[in-house]
Amino acid sequence: MLWLVVALLAGRQMAVVLRQPPGERLTDLETWIGENGVLHVTGSLYDSDRFTGTPFAGLVLKPLARTAEQSLGVAWTFGSLLLVAALGLVAARALPGPVSRRTALLAAPVAISLLMLSLPVRNALHLGQTSILPVLLVLLGCFVARGERASGVLIGIAAALQPTVLLFAVLLWLTGRRRAAVTGGTAFAACTALAWAVMPHDSWSYWVHHVAGAGLGDSADSLSNQSLHGALLRFGLAGPLEVGLFLLLAAAVCYVGLRRAVRYANDGQLLLAVAVTGCVAVAVSPTAWQHQLLWVLLAVVGRAGERASDRLVWPAIVVLVITLPGKILLPNTPIAFPVRDNVLLLAALGAACAAPFLLRTSPYWQRPVPTDYAVPVPARWSRVPLLPFWRRVLSRPNLLLELLLIRVVYSAYAHVRLAATAGRPTAEAHGRQIHSLEKWLHIDIEHWANHTVVHIGWLKSFFDYYYSTFHFIVPLAILGVLYVRRPADYRWARSTLGFATLVALLGFWLYPLAPPRLMPGLGFIDTVHGVQDFAKPDYGTLTSMTNQYAAMPSLHFGWSLWCGVMIVMLAPKLWMKALGLLHPLFTVSAIVATANHWVLDAVGGALVIALGFVLTHVLAGPRKLQPVVDRAAGAERNPSAAARAASPEATGETVGSKT
Template sequence: MVNTEQGVCGRTAASRIGAARAALWLVAALLAARQTAAVLTRPPGERLVDLEAWTGPQGVPHLSGPLYDAGRFTGTPFAGLVLRPFADSAQQTLGVVWTFGTLLLVVAIGLVVSRALPVPVSRRSTLLAAPVAVSLLMLSLPVRGSFHLGQTGVIPVLLVLLGCFAARGERSAGLLVGLGAALQPTVLLFAPLLWFTGRRRAAVGAAGTFAGLTALAWAVHPGDSWAYWIHHVAGAGLGGGPGGPANQSLHGALLRLGLQGPAEIALCAALAVVVTVLGLRRAVRYAGDGQMLLAVAITGCVAVAVSPTAWQHQLLWVLLAVVGRVGRRAGDRLLWPVLVVLVTTLPGSMLLPDLVPLHPLRDNTLLVAALAAACGVPFLRLGSPYFRRPVPTEYARPAPARWGAVPLLPFWRRALSRPNLLLELLVIRAGYSVYSHIRAAATGGVDAAEAHARQVLSLERALGIDIEHTANHLVAGVPWAEAFFDFYYTSFHFTVPLAVLGVLWVRRPADFRWARTSLAFATLLALLGFWLYPLAPPRLMPGLGYIDTVHGPQDLANPDYGAMTAVTNQYAAMPSLHFGWALWCGLVVLALAPGLWTKLLGLLHPLFTVCAIVATANHWVLDAVGGALVVGAGFALTHVLSGRRALLLPPRSVPPARAAGTTDAPARTHA
């Protein structure tokens, strides 16, 4: 009987894994189709622009002249030699073949990576790793750059992975790594990794293959080889200025910091030596520990940092570092993979705010991640007791709800421990950046926005709540009132919600998760409103006489070209998140604040906010109603998914002072 039950459970688990695997492969296929379509549907001149750097006016490759005269070809002379056989291909055919070839290479990388995971990996992780790896690769900036630019950056990565994990015999491994180095010189750093991990014949073969292929290219293209290796110092300065933000190497970062000349070269060389020594030592140590894939990723990150130029399509090594495990607590385990995925998926401008002190970090996010992986991140060893079993997170059950039939998600649990602060900040910042981009893209045109505004105004007149014009002119006629509401509108929209979240994170970690989730749901629902119902605020309605007290006069004849249009979507007014977020703050304070006066003080913020958005002509009254609706829906969704805010604590979580007087019944808490 027991064996029968175990068999049924095993088949059920296997079917679930199979369904999850099929769903993940579908996601990977959709991402691949999207990337392919995004390239092939672009007109000539806007797709595969680096590939077109060596195509002539008739659409066929022209490699008869010098490779580097135009400054756009960035590959090695050997890469130019490899591209010669395409000289008879038409541009359209070449573009299609190149795009689908890149797609196959990316899938091959995902398959090799999934098979190279460290030994103590569950069967479920092994089955799901391949589609997850392919999906992450498709989303990453390096792969997207390779697709859109027509670059060869994924080829050296695949060659190294094949040499380290798939090649039979050291001779073939050395041949593959050496071929990758001939296409991307810093890949030669894998030769020391092979040497110090006991594969010395492969290391010698890699160096010999690189030297032979480079010599062959020098013999065929002596002028190009001189230009690449001597004049441009292994490609430095090709494809754009090395001091531009696209060059994510130590050399590029020092140039962006203002260093020039011999001092910059000396400092860059010294830093490169330090990074190489530290990184390779760490890579060898993790390879000896059985984590060869992590060792390969660390060595690739070293190559990124010390290369004279490390363009976006060459930075795939940083994403491979996601395989390392960091943190003893289960709650901290996601920090490193989320950081790596965000850094390799989103530009630095979306990860960090546009503040001058943060510019050095914002402009070098990929380099910082590569240096961290190479030299600093304390990845766990396989022998660590926390590698497979981190310190578990303690969860609490929701208190019984009045509506017992509400279907709560079985995997949605509220943790009692304080969440990782850096992880929360990363997710909040990245989420807000994505929200800002979607909000900016959710434009429906000026005519539609003004038509919707007339609909809202007509409804308000029918309800007798069209007070915007009166309130706007009343406040604009009182200087101190105008100054106060302008200041309130521009100053407290972000600071108060962040302050509330900060206090909850410190004092009430379980309630922080409840409040943060409800705010996130409300914001997502608001995006639907921006997208489906673009709405002109009162200040942008021509002929109605509203005074824009915050932004000053606008060019209402051409509102698409107004000064504020470059900052944000001016027609994302319904619902009002200015009021929605303020109402969220008031309700959270009302629910959690200890004293009556504190609760009442918290309610002043949404009151002042609704007065400010109406008085400054930035929103209609019904916009505030919409903001209240999405906030209510956010709290409702959180309740449906995770239960009541009140929690049932496990007995061991009861403080000692209370534990003496408790019974066997679980304790109830609101924290």
Template sequence: MGNSVGAEAGTRGFVVQAGLWLLAGLLAARQAAAVLRLPPGERLTDLETWTGENGVLHVAGSLYDTDQFTGTPFAGLVLKPLTRAAEQSLGVVWTFGTLLLVAVLGVVAARALPGPISRRASLTAVPVAISLLVLSLPVRNAFSLGQASVIPVLLVLLGCLWVSSEHRAGVLIGLAAALQPAVLLFAPLLWFTGRKRAALTAGGTFAGLSALAWAALPHDSWTYWVHHVAGVGLGEPADSLANQSLHGLLLRIGLQGPLELILLGVLAVAVVGLGLRRAVTYARDGQLLLAVTLTGCVAVAVSPTAWRHQLLWVLLAVVGRVGRRGADRLVWPVLVIMVMTVNSGALMPNIVFLRDISANAPLLLAVAAACLVPFVPRTAPEWARPVPKRVAKPVQGRFTWVPLLRFWRQTLNRPNLLLELLLIRVGYSAYSAVRLPAGGARDAAEQHGWQIVHLERWLHIDVEHWFNHLVVRMPSVQSFMGFAYSTFHFLFPLALLAWMYIRRPAMYRWARTALGFATLLALIGFWFYPLAPPRLMPGLGFIDTVHGTQDLASPEFGALTEVSNQYAAMPSLHVGWSMWCAVVFALLVPWMWLRVAGFLYPLMTTLVIVGTANHYVLDAVGGAVVVGAGFALQYVLTGPRRKESVGESAGSRLDPDADPGAGPVADRDRPVSVDAAT
């Protein structure tokens, strides 16, 4: 029996590992293809600017005459031989060479994870690291622009983590600093962690290579180091959002001149001092990869310019462990991965203050990692064994004929709020991404619209036109329906989720998962069955009471199409989410009359979507169906809903972060036996 269980676990581990490697390979191939299929003038634009026929490395004169070359004079010397290569072959070699460097970087970082780590983690760390690197914005930027910013990061990691020889480690880091001067900050890290010879060698190598470039290119070296103060003013404007450094941030908020320089100097000294001190502490704790990462984040923050392709250090901060509870451990990696893989517009709602935070998120994350985030030390008991989550003991529900997969156990603790907000934002971004595309689906959407119209006529439920014109004749009703359509859709579900999060944490997890499944099913419907709503069907005479008259002769229908996909009508999420509210409300309240009253809300929502000519009656039926499917999928994957006792709910309200080992359940590692509800 033991041998069979072990063999099954080994087979499952092999399948998971193979799947992750396949995913990493597909992502890498997709990235390479995305670059190589672009026309020659649109791919590897920075590399073309440097080494092309009219590039700054190809023509006579200074490297910095046009401010297009942002590298050091030594980097110019290194790249000079590439000007003799054919453009097509250089593009292919450069792309696959960068891909190889990213793969090596992923292997180096994954093998440097501080122990102890499980066998499963050791097997999956490398493909996961490569996948994250390929998906990250810095690597995608480096691919598309033809930048070599992966090389300094790889050289530093090799010098600090893999090479045992002090001399060789110093040479690697000095070479990286000659390509990217801010990397010289790793010399103090080496010095204060006892590797003084490597630190001196790094400084000497940097000075020697820079002197070599100065001897070969004296005018360019003077221009770069003195006139531009180590590259300031080269490339894009320093106040652009592409410059994620403290200098760029201060310029963006309007500071200039001596005041900006003084404040920059104060902030840089504080970040360097605190960041290097923390890096040394974590290095002595045995978390050398984290120490190197924090030093890289310091370099990003204090560098005069830190372009997006130079922000790989921020992504590597994902290795830090934050939080004593198991429920909190995902918050930091999810935040880092979101910031470094998702475009800034998808991070925060479109509000001025939040939009500014989102635009500067990589810099803020770098400063937070270097100076503020309390990473768990390896000496802490929570390092290897965080406070576990309480889970409900699996029980059989009323519907014994339904096979339960038990894909995951129902967690009883309140989830981490920041993690929930991040996941909600990711979900909403995906929802918006599917709803936004319109345009090309118009013919199919109108064809599907006629299918719905004919089906409703056959069923004798085609009441939309009559009811829409009835609403138009009652201005007060029309005004209320317009307000309800635009507001209640998000307000009621969010309010109910917030109340459950505070008062019924276990119920919150159950309900929000069902809502997520229902929304996912609806998005699939939007994607595969675009449907023109009644207000956009030509020749039927519907009146759009919410958005006003639309020009059906125009493919764009005015500015409205830029806000939302006009053909995301089947199923109706207005009705779906309102039905979810009614079901959850019925499970929360103890009185039957109030439960019945709660179902008036989806009925009212159905009247609103039909009266405003935004949906058909069958769209409402579709909304109810996807919500039912969402609850059913939740039931199959996790089992019946867990009932909370009054005393337990009160306890969770009093201390949401209380140790799960305290109170009625003494053994935290043992599942809690709970009652089941259908």
């Protein structure tokens, strides 16, 4: 079945590339070898910044310049997929032992599937890049080639295509394979010298004028450059200060990362050593474009953490970072920009310098510290024949699957919310209904609150920031704390929030509602989005990516109320409970003051949260865990059960950290 998944993914990737119009697919390859490509130009490859490869890469690609574009597109894409498959097979065979039979069977198809889903491979296939080849050559040199000379030649050719790969020659030297290291350096020098001899002007432009490719392609400070150099430029540094700091940080990363790589190589984890060295190369390169970051995915082989509950944290981080863009992983708030914009670099630095990978000599390598959980509660529907589909599970779920579940559910929520659109007349008619009802109930305070806040600058800024920022951060923070500290309550809390969100989708679909800021003639001021033009026929859509008429119920308030209830129920101290109530109070004030919701929208948000709690209670039973009764008598009848019930796990907390 997994190999079938691999075949389907390969077919899909090929179809995605080849279905695109000729001018939009394999854009880098077309830029190089197309009719007007740089390889046809008689001058320098680097007269423009379109060609980003080394002079040796240009020398290798020159013979392809006369190939027909259509046939080359098919052959190039199919060949790239074959390289990905070969890369996955070599990586699977290189896993550090001992490896179980099950792992051996699953490793290759899982590795190939992850590679095909990764951003670097998808990017390389779309652009027609050659960045998969250096990674494969390094793996072949380290794990397949027989003899030091063949290994060194393969790594030298890879370095000629991607210069920072030369760090692997340093790794070979430090691990005692000095002949291979010398051969790799010689092969790199020979390939580079050949390119200098054939294309001296191009070589001078690449190595001297552009400093090993820096400045070619996109600008060095763009988000696609996930190197230390790119990050420093994005932080506003420039000139000699930036260069000096970059060289200092690069030297530190090389020292720490290569020492760790040597340690893992000597421990028999050569694949992890290769991944760590590749992550060092990513960080210290002047430019590390997205299609060059496959090394980060290889770091998934490292085992980090002594506890079983922590063992999947690092693989989950790597898979999520390497398969999902930063804009999807983190909320679109300024406070998250430094992490979101550098998430791949941070993962590479973590693998190179920080992740606590275990040595095979560690007693926790095969047997991590197990985590004990609370006593399971019988399923509410267990007595119904053929209906044991729901039971209260108290164990901590798999982090990778949980994060993927949250991401998939949120993606589905966003798509359904966007699809639940309605015309402007309907949404405004519903807005007039809500406004009239609030007048009848004497709770139409939106206009007063909106205009009062507008005239108080600091309060307006506070509510605008609170509305835009805390909607996602607080619920995710609470879920994270519950996952780590209260696993028995985590699933219950997550299910409650999920059910409430699904119920809210029905409200968006059945009752599209224009918020106060989109109601013409009522005089509301949109403090968050700015002044809008009511004369436009499509006013209220703002963008094609969101449904501005999904106002009833207000999930801004609903989610904040859920946060407040969770903190009140689970926080151990009174001051924490009181502090937790401030979040829904600030949120309801923000949504009304910024004219983004009616007061009744907040009432609707409270109702869907209440329905979420009710549904979870009906299906999974009460939150309270199995009670402990008569411990002394229970100890006499069943000592092990009494000890288990008296443990801290009866409260849903793990003892892995205490152990």
